[in-house]
Amino acid sequence: MKKIALLLLILIACESAIYAQYDEKQILTQQANQLLIQRQYAQAEQLFLQILDKYPNDLNSINQLMNLYFTLSQTDKAETTLKKYQRILPPQTYSEFYIQLLVTQAKVDDAWQEAMRHLANFGYDEFKFRRLASFFERKAFYDKVMELYTMARNRLGKPDLFRLEMANTALNCRQFEKAIREYMAYTESNPVYLFFTNNQLKTILQEEPSLISVVSAIADSSKSSVLKELYANALVNMKDYKTALSIYKQLDPQKMWHFAEDQAAVGNDSIAFEAYSYLENIETDQVKKMDLLFRMAELKYQQRDYPGSEQIISGCLSMPFWKDRNLYYRSNVSVKLRKLMAEIMLAKNEPVDSALVWLNEAKKFSRNNLEAQEMDLEIARLYILNSEKEKADNILKTINYNTLMETRSYLNFLNTFLAGETALADTLMNEFIIRYPESKYTNDAIYLMMFTLNMDEQDRSTFYSAVRLLQLNHPSGIDSLEVIFKHNKDEEILLLAIEWAIAFGDETRAAALLQYDFQDEIASDYAALLRLLLVADRDEEQRMAKEFLKNKPNSVFSPDFRKKISRWATSKPNI
Numbered sequence: 239m240k241k242i243a244l245l246l247l248i249l250i251a252c253e254s255a256i257y258a259q260y261d262e263k264q265i266l267t268q269q270a271n272q273l274l275i276q277r278q279y280a281q282a283e284q285l286f287l288q289i290l291d292k293y294p295n296d297l298n299s300i301n302q303l304m305n306l307y308f309t310l311s312q313t314d315k316a317e318t319t320l321k322k323y324q325r326i327l328p329p330q331t332y333s334e335f336y337i338q339l340l341v342t343q344a345k346v347d348d349a350w351q352e353a354m355r356h357l358a359n360f361g362y363d364e365f366k367f368r369r370l371a372s373f374f375e376r377k378a379f380y381d382k383v384m385e386l387y388t389m390a391r392n393r394l395g396k397p398d399l400f401r402l403e404m405a406n407t408a409l410n411c412r413q414f415e416k417a418i419r420e421y422m423a424y425t426e427s428n429p430v431y432l433f434f435t436n437n438q439l440k441t442i443l444q445e446e447p448s449l450i451s452v453v454s455a456i457a458d459s460s461k462s463s464v465l466k467e468l469y470a471n472a473l474v475n476m477k478d479y480k481t482a483l484s485i486y487k488q489l490d491p492q493k494m495w496h497f498a499e500d501q502a503a504v505g506n507d508s509i510a511f512e513a514y515s516y517l518e519n520i521e522t523d524q525v526k527k528m529d530l531l532f533r534m535a536e537l538k539y540q541q542r543d544y545p546g547s548e549q550i551i552s553g554c555l556s557m558p559f560w561k562d563r564n565l566y567y568r569s570n571v572s573v574k575l576r577k578l579m580a581e582i583m584l585a586k587n588e589p590v591d592s593a594l595v596w597l598n599e600a601k602k603f604s605r606n607n608l609e610a611q612e613m614d615l616e617i618a619r620l621y622i623l624n625s626e627k628e629k630a631d632n633i634l635k636t637i638n639y640n641t642l643m644e645t646r647s648y649l650n651f652l653n654t655f656l657a658g659e660t661a662l663a664d665t666l667m668n669e670f671i672i673r674y675p676e677s678k679y680t681n682d683a684i685y686l687m688m689f690t691l692n693m694d695e696q697d698r699s700t701f702y703s704a705v706r707l708l709q710l711n712h713p714s715g716i717d718s719l720e721v722i723f724k725h726n727k728d729e730e731i732l733l734l735a736i737e738w739a740i741a742f743g744d745e746t747r748a749a750a751l752l753q754y755d756f757q758d759e760i761a762s763d764y765a766a767l768l769r770l771l772l773v774a775d776r777d778e779e780q781r782m783a784k785e786f787l788k789n790k791p792n793s794v795f796s797p798d799f800r801k802k803i804s805r806w807a808t809s810k811p812n813i
Contacts (some may be wrong), residue, residue, distance in 0.1 A: 263293055270302065279306060295326055304335050313342050330360050334369070341373050349374070350382060362393050371403070380411035398427070405438070414442045415452055422456050422465055429464045436468060440475045450476060463489055470497070479509040483516075491517060502537065511537045528554060528571045535578060542743065544582050551575050551582075567605050576600035577616065584711045590624040611637055615645050622653045623706045648679040655686055656702050663687065689730065697722045701731075713742050720751075729754075729761040736768055745772050763793045770802060 266289050273282035283306060286299045293299070300323045307316035320327075320335050327335070333356045340349035353370050360366065367390035374382040384407055387400040405420035418439065425435040443450055450472060457469035466488055473482035479501065486494045498513035511534055518530040531554050538547035554575055580596035583589075597617050604610040614633050621630035630653050637646040647670050655663035667683045674680065686705065690698050700718050707715030719735035722728070732754060739748035752769055756762035766786055773779040783802040790796065 263289060263296070267298065270299075274302070274306070279310060282306065297326070297328075297331075300327065301331070304338075308338055308342055311342060313339065316342070330356075333360070334373075337370065338373050341377050341379065344377070346374075346379055346382065353386070362390075364390065364394065364399065368400070368403070371400075375407065378410070380407050383407045384411070384413075398423070401427075402431075409438065409442065412445075414446050414449055417442060418449060418452050419456065422453070422468060425468060426460065426462045426465055432464060432468065436471045436475075439468065439472050443472060443476060447476060450478075457485075467493060474500075479506060483509060483512060486513070487516060491520065498533075502533070507537045507541050525568045525571070528557075528575075529569060532571050532574050532578070535575070539578060539582060539585070542585070544586050547578070548582050551579050570605060570609060572603040573600045573605075573609060573613070576603065577613070580616075580620075587712060590620055590710065594620055608639055608641070611639055611642055615642060615649065618649055618653075622649060622656060623709050625656070625706070627653055627657050644674050644677055644679070647673065648677070648683065651683055652686075656705060658698070658702065660690070689728075689734070692728075693722070693726065697725055708738055711742075713738075713744065716742075716744075716747070729756055729758050732756075733761060733764060733768070736765070740768065740771055748772060760794065763790060763795045767795050767798055770799075 266285055270282045270285035270289070273279075273285065283303065286303045286306075289296055289299045290303075300319070303319055304316060307313070307319065316335075316339055320332070320339060324332055333352065337349050337352045337356060340346075340352060353373075356370065357366060367386055371383045371386045374380075374386070384404065387404050387407070391397050391399045401420050401424035405417050405424060408414070408417035408420060421435045421438055425431050439453065443453075453469050453472050457465045460466075466485055470482045470485035470489070470493075473479070473485065474497070482497070486497050494513055494517055498510050498517065501507075501513065502510035514530050514534045514537070518527055518534065521527045521530060531550055535547045535550040535554070538544075538550060576596050577600050580593040580600070583593040583596060594617060597613055597620065601610055601613040601617070604613060614637060618630045618633040621627075621633070630649070634646055634650055634653070637643070647666075651663060651666040651670055654666055664687060667687055670677070670683055671680055690701060693701060700722050704715040704718035704722070707718065716735050716738050719731055719738070723731045723735065732751060736748050736751045739745075739751060748768070749772055752765055752772075754765075756765050763786075766782075770779055770782060773782065780803055783799045786793070786799050787796060787803075793799075
């Protein structure tokens with residue numbers, strides 16, 4: 239019994255020692271790995287060396303050290319470590335490390351010969367080709383990467399193998415045509431990569447625009463809608479919108495719809511109109527057809543082609559569509575068309591009453607009480623601008639939807655302000671700001687009150703009239719602003735007149751007003767920014783922006799000027 243007990247104690251002691259060793263190595267390895275994650279490479283190296291001192295056959299530590307040395311391009315340490323542990327490492331692992339070492343040392347020919355021996359000894363498969371290629375790719379030996387991928391295709395009999403890898407490598411070594419072919423072939427089989435490939439083609443075509451012919455030839459020779467869409471997108475990126483439009487006609491109409499929406503969003507109205515027109519001609523759903531016609535009318539309106547817009551709307555309103563209640567209640571297009579007609583009336587300087595007729599007509603086609611109250615707000619706004627305060631008040635009192643209370647509150651302020659009730663307007667403005675600090679109307683309310691603070695009664699009355707006229711799309715409101723400026727020399731008033739001249743598309747008048755020598759520094763800087771909006775030539779715009787930044791780098795408007803010279807700038811700053 240004593241012997242048995244003694245044996246058990248010995249076994250337990252040995253087992254404890256083994257576990258202790260294991261625990262120690264495991265803890266040190268975990269600590270070293272954590273240091274690697276934290277990029278504390280020197281500390282990690284010391285821990286791995288410490289592990290190898292105690293456990294010289296630990297393959298994990300050898301592998302980690304070798305990878306660490308390659309990461310840091312410490313070729314001497316890598317070579318020493320590789321020689322030291324050559325007998326311990328498995329032959330395949332040693333061969334891989336040796337190839338990496340030769341590549342890191344820029345001994346490309348030797349590395350290539352070793353890579354060929356590696357494949358011959360350990361087998362030709364996708365994984366090995368990919369891994370070997372990665373060694374050469376890390377050091378930008380792209381010709382060898384291309385050679386390995388080509389060899390893999392031929393050796394394994396898979397001509398489509400490594401399409402994406404080949405494309406990226408070809409792009410890196412500026413073999414642009416090769417890159418295009420590989421990207422497009424890959425995307426044809428993997429449509430989810432369409433967006434990625436579109437960006438890659440954009441990069442290539444910015445360098446070599448003539449290669450659009452390659453994209454065209456590939457797309458034309460294929461029945462793949464994905465490739466045709468790639469071609470269309472490439473044409474858009476190159477601003478060849480007409481050709482892009484012709485390609486989109488070959489695709490699913492939904493693609494054309496997105497194209498039209500995108501062009502409308504960036505102000506390319508004529509192309510957007512053509513796209514909508516094409517869709518309208520092929521559309522069989524009456525509701526969608528009406529929506530397309532509305533968008534076409536809206537584009538005409540934005541181009542200030544009011545007769546063209548009115549003609550489209552009149553054609554819409556004469557269609558049998560409106561006799562089928564089930565149809566027009568599927569969409570709010572009936573409301574939108576009539577609302578747009580009201581805006582056209584105002585743009586044509588027709589009496590406010592004519593616009594009100596259309597808004598009241600639009601209200602009749604509201605599908606629910608919310609839509610009806612939305613139209614009430616539009617009607618109330620026109621009453622305000624037409625100096626019919628009581629009528630506006632009566633409507634605003636009826637608004638009770640939470641989603642509309644913000645607009646209602648602002649219109650209450652505006653109605654009071656334009657009626658000249660300054661003290662009450664100030665109270666309503668403050669209440670509005672407290673309740674809706676992030677509202678789109680907040681700046682407008684503050685702006686309006688600010689202008690009138692130091693005005694006499696005559697100028698204040700003229701300003702109210704100007705605001706009404708400008709909101710009703712009457713350019714004569716600018717005349718009123720000029721009258722005020724001549725009287726009180728408030729440069730903010732002149733800047734407002736310039737803003738409205740630009741908004742009305744009267745660039746000649748805006749340019750004339752910008753000839754004024756602004757004395758206030760902030761006003762002068764803002765005037766310089768407004769001048770940029772009138773510059774059609776891109777190079778001149780850049781020159782003016784750079785000149786401003788050179789002279790006034792700390793101006794409050796400097797960020798807006800920097801946007802102008804940024805390659806990411808896509809639009810004019812808001813005014």
